[in-house]
Structure formats: structure tokens, C-alpha cells
Amino acid sequence: MSYGVHFYVSIRDDFKQPECCHPAYGFKMFVHSPAEFPPVGGHHFYVPLEAHVNIAVKPDVTVTSDELHLYSSEKRQCYFMNERYLQFFRIYTQDNCDYECITNYTYAKCGCVYFYMPHNKTMALCDTNNGCLNNMDFNNLTCDCLPSCTEIRYDIEMSHYPVDWKSAQYNGSNIPENNKRTSKVAVYSKANQFFVKTRKQLYGFSDLLGSAGGLLGLFMGFSLLSLVEIIYFFTLRLCCPRHRQQSGRVHIFQ
Numbered sequence: 001m002s003y004g005v006h007f008y009v010s011i012r013d014d015f016k017q018p019e020c021c022h023p024a025y026g027f028k029m030f031v032h033s034p035a036e037f038p039p040v041g042g043h044h045f046y047v048p049l050e051a052h053v054n055i056a057v058k059p060d061v062t063v064t065s066d067e068l069h070l071y072s073s074e075k076r077q078c079y080f081m082n083e084r085y086l087q088f089f090r091i092y093t094q095d096n097c098d099y100e101c102i103t104n105y106t107y108a109k110c111g112c113v114y115f116y117m118p119h120n121k122t123m124a125l126c127d128t129n130n131g132c133l134n135n136m137d138f139n140n141l142t143c144d145c146l147p148s149c150t151e152i153r154y155d156i157e158m159s160h161y162p163v164d165w166k167s168a169q170y171n172g173s174n175i176p177e178n179n180k181r182t183s184k185v186a187v188y189s190k191a192n193q194f195f196v197k198t199r200k201q202l203y204g205f206s207d208l209l210g211s212a213g214g215l216l217g218l219f220m221g222f223s224l225l226s227l228v229e230i231i232y233f234f235t236l237r238l239c240c241p242r243h244r245q246q247s248g249r250v251h252i253f254q
Helices: 066-070 094-110 205-247
Strands: 003-012 026-029 045-048 051-064 151-162 182-189 196-199
Touching: 026 182, 045 051, 045 151, 045 182
Parallel strands: 051 182, 051 196
Antiparallel strands: 003 182, 026 045, 051 151
């Protein structure tokens, strides 16, 4: 069952090379926030040819309360929009920051960048046979890219099944044109509602002050009242009856 907005995308194969007939040939699909640049080398979905693909999307939204502005980004583990600016992106996200960091590192090492990387007019594009790119090692790269304090992620469920479009009818008409292999992708909402996560401080100054006052009141009540009662029961209450008995004795002398 689908909820809310849904749409369909038809993808046709316009290539005529023999290698296009490889069984693993298809298209890459990325699902990401509109504020993020699609990571070409990152995680993607494979859309095979001559198939119907269903993608269920559920947003995962995280926001941060304004009171956390008082804390440093290292303590809250996120950046507000006005705390970290990027060179190639207007909106800060962790993925954009990582992507820009990798781009700058590639340009610093090789003097050029991949064609799909963000770049300006002064940055040259690398040749695919560039040996420097093949020897790049990003394992020791530190980008210091914390998550954004307000971010959107997507929980994705995907399924697909093959379809013979040449003989199948879809909405009363044949989809293929000139015997082109076609894939149809249906994207829809996974649920009719979702919950927003809020990042906020667990205990503020007033909460700590109230808890400390309650504990101090408890311990002071014990030390002043309970301690006096314990001393009373173990000293005066034991001694007074004996003293009264001794004072009330009658001595008979012969």
C-alpha cells in the first residue's frame, strides 16, 4: 500500500553497443536529500533493464533545539547552518562536507579532480588514465565533518521484478519505442506519517539545581532529625528509666 505522493519514471535504453546486452547492465539510482549532491561513488540502487522497480521511501528527520547553541559543536556533535560554511555548497550537510573534503584532497594531490566532483573554473579535470587517481588513498583522510543539526535521511525498501514490455500493456498502451529496452521505477511514501527526532539537552542547569536541592534536603533531613532520634533512643531513653527506678527505691534499715 502506498501513501501520499508517488510518481513513476520510465528509463529507456538508447545504447546499441554489444556490451549493453550484459545481464548486469542497468542504471544507478541515488535517493538523497535535495540539499545534498548525489555521491556518484557512494551507495546506490541498481535498476535493471526491462523491469518494474518499486521504491518505498520513509523520511527520517532530525532537528536540534535552539538551547544547544550555548554548547560547542564538539559537545553537541552537530553543526548549525551558520557554524560551518562550504566552498561548493550553499547548505551544509555531512555528506556535502565529506564530498568537498575528498575533492579538495584530490586536487591537492593530483592537481585535478574527477569530472563528477564539484569544482570551479580554475580546477582542471583529470583524465581517466591518470595514474595519480589510481593511487589515491583516502583511509587516513580526516575531514572533521559532523552531522548537520537539522538533517533528513531516508529509509528505503526496494523490490523489482522483470517485465516483458513488448507483450505487456501498461495503462492501455505499449511503453517500448523502437524495440528499446525499458525500465519503470515507482517511488512512493512508505507510511502516511513519520516522527521527527529532536536533539536536546537531557538535564539543564535548572534540572540539576532542582535535583541537587532535593538531595540536599533529603540528606539534611536525615542528619538533623533522624540522627537526633537515634541518639535519643540509644542514650537518654535507656538511661532515664534506670535513673527513675533507682530514685524510687525504698531502703529499710533494722
